[in-house]
Amino acid sequence: MNFEWNWDVVRYSIPSLLEGTGVTIQLTSISVIIGTVIGLFVALARLSSFKPISWLAAAYIDFLRGTPLLVQIMIIHFGVPMLSKGTFFEYVPIPFISAVVALSINSGAYVAEIFRAGIQSIDKGQMEASKALGMNYYQSMRYVILPQAFKISIPPLGNEFIALLKDSSLVLVIGLQDLMTSGKLINGFKFRPFEIYLTVAFIYLILTKSISLFVDYMERRLKTSDNR
Amino acid sequence: MKKLFKLLMVSMLILGLSFAAIGCGSDDTAKTDDNADKQEAKALVVGTDAAYAPFEYQEDGKITGFDIELLAAIAAEEGLEVEFTNMDFGGLIPALQTGSIDVLISAMTITEDRAKEVTFSDSYFRVEGQAVVVKEGFAVEKLEDLEGKKVGVQMSTTGHILAEDIKDAKIEAFPTTPDAMMSLANGSIDAVMADSPVVAKWIENNPDSGLVVIESIKFDAEEYGMAVAKDNTELIEKINSGLAKVKANGKYDELYKKYFEQ
Numbered sequence: 253m254n255f256e257w258n259w260d261v262v263r264y265s266i267p268s269l270l271e272g273t274g275v276t277i278q279l280t281s282i283s284v285i286i287g288t289v290i291g292l293f294v295a296l297a298r299l300s301s302f303k304p305i306s307w308l309a310a311a312y313i314d315f316l317r318g319t320p321l322l323v324q325i326m327i328i329h330f331g332v333p334m335l336s337k338g339t340f341f342e343y344v345p346i347p348f349i350s351a352v353v354a355l356s357i358n359s360g361a362y363v364a365e366i367f368r369a370g371i372q373s374i375d376k377g378q379m380e381a382s383k384a385l386g387m388n389y390y391q392s393m394r395y396v397i398l399p400q401a402f403k404i405s406i407p408p409l410g411n412e413f414i415a416l417l418k419d420s421s422l423v424l425v426i427g428l429q430d431l432m433t434s435g436k437l438i439n440g441f442k443f444r445p446f447e448i449y450l451t452v453a454f455i456y457l458i459l460t461k462s463i464s465l466f467v468d469y470m471e472r473r474l475k476t477s478d479n480r
Numbered sequence: 481m482k483k484l485f486k487l488l489m490v491s492m493l494i495l496g497l498s499f500a501a502i503g504c505g506s507d508d509t510a511k512t513d514d515n516a517d518k519q520e521a522k523a524l525v526v527g528t529d530a531a532y533a534p535f536e537y538q539e540d541g542k543i544t545g546f547d548i549e550l551l552a553a554i555a556a557e558e559g560l561e562v563e564f565t566n567m568d569f570g571g572l573i574p575a576l577q578t579g580s581i582d583v584l585i586s587a588m589t590i591t592e593d594r595a596k597e598v599t600f601s602d603s604y605f606r607v608e609g610q611a612v613v614v615k616e617g618f619a620v621e622k623l624e625d626l627e628g629k630k631v632g633v634q635m636s637t638t639g640h641i642l643a644e645d646i647k648d649a650k651i652e653a654f655p656t657t658p659d660a661m662m663s664l665a666n667g668s669i670d671a672v673m674a675d676s677p678v679v680a681k682w683i684e685n686n687p688d689s690g691l692v693v694i695e696s697i698k699f700d701a702e703e704y705g706m707a708v709a710k711d712n713t714e715l716i717e718k719i720n721s722g723l724a725k726v727k728a729n730g731k732y733d734e735l736y737k738k739y740f741e742q
Contacts, residue, residue: 330659333666345668347652427632427652427663437653440570440636443577443597 272434283355291363316361410467527581554722600705609699632660
């Protein structure tokens with residue numbers, strides 16, 4: 253075997269990779285927050301008995317889940333500016349903004365389905381009981397159903413956020429320098445793909461493991477109310 | 481229901497295994513074909529980043545361009561068969577190193593760093609160098625005017641290397657030069673630094689973009705070379721001899737006229 257692991261390349265790459273990691277973390281955390289909010293509203297819209305709203309939500313979910321995230325990023329960063337040129341809503345593309353928008357709306361669609369499943373899994377009796385106590389639909393949702401639904405949704409939500417972290421590597425195509433792009437750039441100058449990309453993968457692993465540890469912690473904290 | 485589920489699982493397993501078996505099967509046939517090919521001339525796999533008009537680009541589903549036709553002419557002179565394949569610019573040199581391509585031609589500038597990894601052919605094209613492109617009306621006269629501005633480049637190109645020297649410039653690196661040009665046209669960045677013939681061609685093909693080349697900023701001329709794996713002296717000698725023949729018999733000038741003099 254002719255291959256010899258080159259530690260120098262790893263040492264050389266670390267500063268740049270860490271800078272990229274900072275961007276990846278920023279990008280993912282902002283998109284997670286916005287995506288969760290979007291997901292909650294879309295899920296409630298989807299469950300609404302008002303047909304047009306429900307239909308709109310379903311269409312949103314279909315489109316965002318049914319098209320590749322890469323295509324969505326390209327449309328927002330390259331397509332929308334051309335479309336909106338000269339109009340009031342002109343979008344002069346900024347890579348970070350395009351990335352956050354694309355990741356948030358994409359994640360929002362998946363989160364919506366996660367919340368919907370969580371909400372629908374709650375016993376019908378809960379809604380009936382809270383109505384019997386005199387709460388209206390919104391009060392029942394806010395104080396009884398959603399808290400329980402949220403607890404059930406935590407594992408799949410954690411899944412989605414780990415997926416989002418990894419998907420954020422697609423911002424490569426719009427010139428945003430995240431962890432993956434930094435790795436690719438270094439490879440363009442140093443030509444040692446194995447050492448460089450393995451290091452990149454390792455950093456992603458640390459990030460995703462942190463997310464899953466956090467999710468475990470959340471689950472444990474919320475489980476304390478389960479002792480009946 | 482349980483029986484149906486079991487049946488479903490078993491059939492998926494069988495389907496999966498049969499795909500694997502088919503996969504293995506075709507590898508064997510490929511191997512025997514290769515052995516047959518070794519008796520005849522094996523087609524050389526040529527890597528190129530085909531988003532770089534007029535040197536290499538896609539037209540009607542085929543890869544064509546100055547580089548492509550040049551290498552095809554060289555191959556014809558030397559009795560070699562070539563097969564072009566499109567790949568990411570940054571991946572070309574690693575692909576040579578692993579042997580997944582035999583030769584690259586991609587308007588790649590001969591540099592010392594690159595020459596450490598691969599063997600370059602003789603220079604086949606001389607470019608006046610990099611060009612700085614901006615949106616019409618953006619005031620830039622010298623390189624220093626770009627300090628602190630957003631500069632778009634293609635990843636791992638000489639333009640990228642040169643742009644890194646601009647003080648405080650915010651570099652946005654794109655997978656291809658057209659991506660950078662598009663971002664400039666959209667107003668997302670302030671300038672692009674890339675090979676002059678390529679940006680000139682892009683502007684020619686996209687007259688509504690409102691982009692101009694800053695003539696007052698000049699860079700050192702660059703030489704393009706083809707490349708093969710470090711130790712493939714046999715192939716590089718053939719390429720160099722073919723190049724010399726193509727230059728001598730007028731085919732080179734013919735191609736040059738076709739692509740650069742209208």
